[in-house]
Amino acid sequence: MNKRIFSSLIFCFIFVNIIAQEDPKKCGITPLMKYEMRTNSQYKNIIENYFNGLEEWTRSNPISKNTVITIPVVVHVVHKQSHNLGIGTNIPQNQIDDAIKILNEDYRKSNSEFPNPPRSTFIQYAGDCQLEFCLATTDENGNTTSGVTRTSTAKTSFDADDNTDSNAMKRTATGGKDGWDPLKYLNIWVVNLMNSQGGQTLGYSFLPGLQSQSWTAWKDGLVVDYAYFGTVGNAANSSQNDGRTPTHEIGHYLGLKHTFCEQVDAQGNPICCDNDNTSNGGYVDDTPATEDIYWGNVNAGTQNNTCDDTQYLNAFTSDVLDMDENYMSYSFTTWMFSNKQINVMDYTMNASTGQGGRAALKTSNGCMISGINDILHENLVSVYPNPTDRKINFKFAMNIKVNSIIIQNVLGEQVVKAENIQNDIFSMDLSTLPKGIYFATLDTKKGRRIEKIILSN
Secondary structure, three states, X not given: OOHHHXXXXXXXXXXXXXXXXXXXXXXXXXXXXXXXXXXOHHHHXXXXXXXXXXXXXXXXXXXXXXXXXXXXXXXXXXXXXXXXXXXXXXXXXXXXHHHHXXXXXXXXXOOOOOOOOXXXXXXXXEXXXXXXEEEOOEOOOOOEOOOEEEEEEOOOOEOOXXXXXHHHHHOHHHOOOOOOOOOOOEEEEEEOEOEEOOEEXXXXXXXXXXHHOOOOHHHOOEEXXXXXXXXXXXXXXXXXXXXXXXXXXXHHHOOOOOOOXXXXXXXXXXXXXXXXXXXXXXXXXXXXXXXXXXXXXXXXXXXXXXXXXXXXXXXXXXXXXXXXXEOOOOOOOOOEOEHHHHHHHHHHHHOOHHXXXXXXXXXXXXOOOOOOOOEOOHHHEEEEOXXXXXXXXXXXXXXXOEXXXXXXXXXXXXXXXXXXXXXXXXXXXXXXXXOEEEEEEEEEOOEEEEEEEEEOO
């Protein structure tokens, strides 16, 4: 990476936009990245290496994702001592389930806005990330888990603007909860974030790379205010909560920057720049240049256009509207990732830990069911077609007695079950289930086996 590009990358994290007090849709990545790279020279080098690799990836790899990746998630609910389960900061399970559901919809382009979003301006650029998320079913020690931890704390809130307190929820010793291995799990801490300068911080994450350093790996993951994690239960009931704060922050976790410009002039006034494009180290050329944060709701009549896109190297041949519906904006109504953003995330999921990437998550068994001692050998069973859009077939070797086949979704919920199977070939109709990732547990006299099923209907 040339020095001009990297300097631009550093520059974009140094300057923070002026944010109105009444607008709470604030992500805390900018000051956190500024502090981390100022105090952690190794991380600064890792970020530079990460973008070097990304530059080469985007040059040589067209968008060609065809394999769904499932990321194991552990949600750490760090709640006030006075809040029993389901009260206030100790959010109920249905709120957690709702948040995971929204993530899966957003990252698979199965959210309710498609195929007919509120405006069609950028629909041709919207893509399916082919990433799915499951609450972990197996913990670090191989034991069964719900994928949720709950920790009572004497702290009433955490200050996202304080460089120490912004990570305090990630340590048991500082009133929080130690995270699980970031090479195997996506850690999400759900806490009460206090109102801070410029409005309330709804969530934050670091760009990839912290997980590659043993002394800072514990910081890796997301922090989300409890009222903006999901849309049910104790979530904020307002037009400013679409449940997509985790979607936005995971975008950062996977290497994405904001779509709007984070630079200002000498007087502190917002300026135009293509914040996530090549000249600034992001390599996303299908999101338009955007001068500043848009706080409104995006609908069919939204015509916000703050920059002349013909002045920037990008995929557009004419000046276009701001892509305010992008998940990496601050709009209150977002519903898309662009194809080039997906390419960045694809790089992150394929790059090694040493490159600052998250390829290690692809081999995690966090979403597998634990407690299987006698494993049925893969040669004794075949599952086809997989992916499937309707029917899934299980073919067993001769004389294998099948006790049951249980299908679970990514939340660990049983959705289909069959028992006392007598035939060597057994078929299940999954056409009534929504598309996504499922796990089939095969219980036989010769052992048990778990198979991942991709339903693409």
